[in-house]
Amino acid sequence: MDDTGRSRRNSVVPQFDMVAIGASAGGVEALHVVVSALPVSFPAAVLIVQHMDPRHKSMLAGLLARRSKLDVRQAVNGETIHPATVHIAQPDMHLIVRSGHLVLTDTKLVHFSRPSIDLLFESVADEYGDRAISVILSGSGVDGAAGTRAIKAKGGTTIIQDPASAAHAGMPQAARATGCVDLTLPLEEIGPALVSLVTPSAGDGP
DSSP: OOHHHHHHHHHOOOOOOEEEEEEOTTHHHHHHHHHHTSOTTOOSEEEEEEOOOTTSOOOHHHHHHTTOSSEEEEOOTTOBOOTTEEEEOOTTOEEEEETTEEEEEOOOOBTTBSSOHHHHHHHHHHHHGGGEEEEEOSOSSSTTHHHHHHHHHTTOEEEEEOGGGOSSOHHHHHHHTTTOOSEEEOHHHHHHHHHHHHSOOGGGOO
16 A cells, blocks of 8 residues: 555544444344444444334344343334444334434335335435445345445445355345445454444554
């Protein structure tokens, strides 16, 4: 790398306020791995859409809370988005962000799903722009691909689980096919990558 490239990298400290994660089939265990890697000092908010059976009450918040150092809660309509907090979409309700708050809606299904990863990512892109990171984990289908494109279009950073490490590779592959993915990582490397991106290290200072 030349001196100009090195100077540019050292002078710019990435700042991210929001991490939006989408998962479907095989995603619960993947979420455990990612969320458990985030330290109590992690300053960004985390929003999660996990496709789930709408006929049953979700236990995901409680399950993730057992392994998480962050506060984990099921999303509530109108709630303020908090840093260092994991907000999880409710079953059969779309989760979007608007003016720093969570919005739950039961509008039509997107790609046969409600909640929709695409709707969450698109709203995060509009709200947070280049301060957002999106993550696609294990899942079947194409939900999240359009949202990944939206995050990238607004200057955000996009990550997918390496399809080879995913229980179901469809969603990561669909996102990768957009040409808008910045990082393709094995599952166990995603959490540490989020920490590196969101939390500047002491060595990043002047």
